[in-house]
Amino acid sequence: MKSGKLWKENNPYYGDALQQTWLYFTRNICEATTGAKYDAEISSVTTWLNAYLRKRLLDFRLSSSDEEKQRVKPCFSKEQGPDQEIDPLDNLPAPPDIPPILEITRNWATTDLDGELRHVHIQGYPKVNCQVLILRRLPPETPWETLATEFGLSISTLNNFYRRQCMPRLRKFGESQGYI
Amino acid sequence: MTYSTQEIEDYSLPLPITQTADITAQRFSLQQPNPQKAEQVRLNTLAVYAVNDYLQLMGIPTELTAGDSWNPVMRLCTDVADLEVTGKGRLECRPLKTSSYSCHLPLEVQEDRIGYVLIQIDEAYREATILGFTKTAVTGELHIRQLQPLENLLQHLSEIGQPVQLSQWLQGIVEAGWQSLETLLRPEATALAFNFRSEGLGTRLGKPIDLGIQIAGHPIALIVAVTPESEQRIKVLLQVHPTTHPYCLPENLQLIVLDENGAKFLETQARNADNYIQLEVWGNVGERFCVKITLADATITEVFVF
Numbered sequence: 365m366k367s368g369k370l371w372k373e374n375n376p377y378y379g380d381a382l383q384q385t386w387l388y389f390t391r392n393i394c395e396a397t398t399g400a401k402y403d404a405e406i407s408s409v410t411t412w413l414n415a416y417l418r419k420r421l422l423d424f425r426l427s428s429s430d431e432e433k434q435r436v437k438p439c440f441s442k443e444q445g446p447d448q449e450i451d452p453l454d455n456l457p458a459p460p461d462i463p464p465i466l467e468i469t470r471n472w473a474t475t476d477l478d479g480e481l482r483h484v485h486i487q488g489y490p491k492v493n494c495q496v497l498i499l500r501r502l503p504p505e506t507p508w509e510t511l512a513t514e515f516g517l518s519i520s521t522l523n524n525f526y527r528r529q530c531m532p533r534l535r536k537f538g539e540s541q542g543y544i
Numbered sequence: 545m546t547y548s549t550q551e552i553e554d555y556s557l558p559l560p561i562t563q564t565a566d567i568t569a570q571r572f573s574l575q576q577p578n579p580q581k582a583e584q585v586r587l588n589t590l591a592v593y594a595v596n597d598y599l600q601l602m603g604i605p606t607e608l609t610a611g612d613s614w615n616p617v618m619r620l621c622t623d624v625a626d627l628e629v630t631g632k633g634r635l636e637c638r639p640l641k642t643s644s645y646s647c648h649l650p651l652e653v654q655e656d657r658i659g660y661v662l663i664q665i666d667e668a669y670r671e672a673t674i675l676g677f678t679k680t681a682v683t684g685e686l687h688i689r690q691l692q693p694l695e696n697l698l699q700h701l702s703e704i705g706q707p708v709q710l711s712q713w714l715q716g717i718v719e720a721g722w723q724s725l726e727t728l729l730r731p732e733a734t735a736l737a738f739n740f741r742s743e744g745l746g747t748r749l750g751k752p753i754d755l756g757i758q759i760a761g762h763p764i765a766l767i768v769a770v771t772p773e774s775e776q777r778i779k780v781l782l783q784v785h786p787t788t789h790p791y792c793l794p795e796n797l798q799l800i801v802l803d804e805n806g807a808k809f810l811e812t813q814a815r816n817a818d819n820y821i822q823l824e825v826w827g828n829v830g831e832r833f834c835v836k837i838t839l840a841d842a843t844i845t846e847v848f849v850f
Binding site: 376377378379380382383386387390391464465466469498501502503504505508519523524526527528531532534535537538539541542 | 563603651808
């Protein structure tokens with residue numbers, strides 16, 4: 365029996381193919397779950413895994429070249445002639461410089477349509493409300509230590525309030541934005 | 545059991561960083577407003593993927609996209625790397641850069657977690673190495689010295705059950721592991737502890753609690769008494785009792801109730817030579833709460849549904 369190392373390649377999808385191979389390994393080493401059970405009479409574990417790994421690498425290679433073919437399919441325009449190819453990707457809008465999620469969240473908290481964020485506050489400290497804490501903890505976030513000194517409250521009081529009152533509201537707002 | 549830094553390599557598990565993980569991590573990080581935040585989100589996402597891939601290998605179902613780390617607003621506002629393990633709870637997957645030995649645990653992730661996994665991200669080798677895990681995080685730092693081997697995570701996950709359905713107890717349907725008080729406590733304790741009026745209507749059961757070495761020589765049990773208050777409302781009395789001589793609880797043993805969001809709701813602590821500690825909660829059928837029993841850095845968590 366020959367022992368050896370796993371097949372190695374340097375390409376972007378190697379990790380995915382290797383992960384699929386480990387999955388195949390855990391599913392079929394002791395009993396057949398997703399494929400034929402490993403048979404020590406036929407090959408070493410490494411040979412068995414390498415055969416599977418190289419098949420998966422081939423799958424990735426083929427599907428990525430398919431995508432490539434579809435992607436660079438040039439668009440010809442009669443007026444422009446065949447030498448002026450247009451890559452459809454060029455027509456997609458460029459990613460904006462400022463990520464919108466920060467602005468969306470800041471606007472939501474600042475506007476506070478139904479006034480809920482302003483009204484929910486730490487008992488006895490109306491100024492330390494959900495709106496204030498959410499805005500101050502947006503990146504670049506103010507450290508809890510700074511907020512504690514500023515408001516004259518302990519870090520744990522502030523953080524408990526943030527966890528209990530702010531995070532569920534942020535979570536719900538995030539869900540309404542869809543998982544982008 | 546924890547292990548020394550030298551032993552880490554023997555126990556840890558290197559996994560490939562997949563292109564899928566890379567692309568998602570890139571996408572999430574591009575949404576962030578500054579380079580530091582972008583880097584944090586990218587590493588957090590890679591760490592969550594590594595643990596997800598590992599649990600997939602072990603046949604443990606997860607919900608990759610159900611956590612805060614997949615919620616665009618939570619990702620922006622908190623430093624979060626959580627992974628929902630189906631029916632169990634959330635694991636926090638903290639990334640560690642090569643040549644570091646500890647990572648910071650943000651305040652926002654120090655509660656409501658079933659464990660903390662530490663993952664070394666080696667981008668040069670395109671490898672994510674799962675170093676180990678801890679059940680609890682007592683301080684704001686997680687050092688590799690505090691880690692338990694990864695196999696213990698599987699054991700830990702298998703011990704976390706589905707939530708205990710207390711309203712079902714009243715119909716006589718009880719989860720495995722819960723015993724009658726007579727088998728757990730001495731008769732005096734049973735009589736002393738549950739002398740309440742509505743006795744007869746409710747159900748009282750207990751379960752031995754293993755807090756490991758922290759509690760050697762002080763075995764304890766969690767006792768739960770469920771009483772219906774109305775059609776929809778249930779009263780639950782929680783007690784922690786010692787089960788052997790000298791029948792007193794270890795000092796500073798804590799009993800904590802967390803609400804549905806994982807926020808601390810009630811807590812009590814054993815003083816010197818206490819016979820038992822207790823808390824009482826009310827809730828509507830279907831509401832969830834969580835009970836923690838803690839001594840030093842050992843914690844047992846049990847999830848209940850009214």
